[in-house]
Amino acid sequence: MFRKQGVQMSDLRVRFAPSPTGYLHIGGARTALFNYLLAKQQGGTYVLRIEDTDVARSTQESVDAILDAMNWLGLSCDEGPFYQSERFGLYKEKVQQLIDEGKAYRCYCTQEELDAKREAAMKEGRKPKYDGTCRNRTDHPDAPYVIRFKLPEGKEEVAFDDRIKGRISVRLEELDDLIVARTDGTPTYNLVVVIDDAEMGINLVIRGDDHVNNTPRQILLYEALGYAVPEFAHVPMILGSDKKRLSKRHGATSVMAYQEEGFLPEAMVNYLVRLGWSYGDEEIFSMDDLIEKFSLDNVGRSAGVFNPEKLLWLNAHYIKTGDPVRLAELLKPFLSAKGIATEQGPDLVEAVKSLQERASTMAEMADGAAFYFVDTVEYEEKAKNKFLKAEQKPVFEAILSELGTCELFNEEQLEAAFAKIMDQTELKFGKVAQPLRVALTGGTASPSIYEVLQVLGKERALARIEQALATL
């Protein structure tokens, strides 16, 4: 028996199947994550499939954007990516099979006729469904047509046991003959999703809640094509703060937009998984934790509201507890985006350490780190007016001379130096530290003064103090 990290290999096969008509959004990322976690946990297989049957709207840029985002989140697939656009032959075969078996037919109704019927039905309070006009016609006019799947007769309802929502059933009279092939011959979503899931051996379909209504008709298609019906798990939607479907109006919905704002992938993963899933009172989960602990049983059934504040809190947590060397690497692009070069400056890793518990995002950390690397400190107006005044001259002189005698800028020597400064000037620590902070950083908020001094190093620190002294 094969084993993988002590976990029994299973035949679980799941998939994530985005359509490349835009970037990977928050909701899709969560669906992908759930799929990934379950596959990893059970030693199953996670398949990635690009649903690009809508040739007009699918783009390579979107495919790349989705792949990038999956990669960033660390959700690598075991198989794929497969492209539906490369499988049209297979779909065509299956459509023909349905026609041959009398389970599908040509429909010559025009778009306009259909729209009119739909509108009329809505107006009368009926469900707008196809009336079956072409269902029994035997002629083959020389006109454009679509292929419709004929709803099976003699069946009352379709039901399935959703792994998240429980039993869901729909009466057949609520359904109609859906289009499986367009006028141009290309297959539509409901058909290809069934064929691919079946042909790829997917036995558990985890997807968004918005597909619940498609499931009954897809089950009918599975049956008509002679396929085994997989299990389904419909994950609730993610809503905006106004309880409306999450959209750009609510802020960034693209996963990669968060990366650009300085979020860490582990924060995003942690946030996403907790939106709809829980494990007692625990809040912090590493990917390994999740692979061990995730379960569909603990996924909630109702829609959730996306809460950027909590994401931010998680991000701050992961910055606080993250590896400084890695964070330093991640920080570089944010610094260069601000036009800051770090090569000649103080040790970037040390700078990061001093800022870890003060930054919620990497962008914020870059803001906070900027002062370390400037050639000439620029003073904030208010800070300068308050702390860089002529009367401070003696303090700065004392600081300059005492720090100048420090061999090493370590905690011990700095403390000793400050003790002397405070003694000489008869000032309390705060009265010394704050002006010095302005001289060193240009502002009134920064890491602790000892840290700043140490990160900067003696030479740079003394130069900055002299610079300040010169302005008094």
Add this chain to the structure above:
RNA sequence: GUCCCUAUCGUCUAGCCUGGCCCAGGACACCGGCCUUUCACGCCGGCGACGGGGGUUCGAAUCCCCCUGGGGACGCCA
């Protein structure tokens, strides 16, 4: 409009299946305090919810029904 799904603090949620341990627990946010060389971190405390109405029961957040709210679907998009 019709159908499907859903309903615990502002938000994410625990508890619900297997009624009493719940005058409902945790987290984010918010407010207050402590710590403190600034800003933060951290710590302590506070505010804050079982949508409504009927049942069932000795007892209901938990079981049943109705109502209401919310979401989704109704496409030659996925």
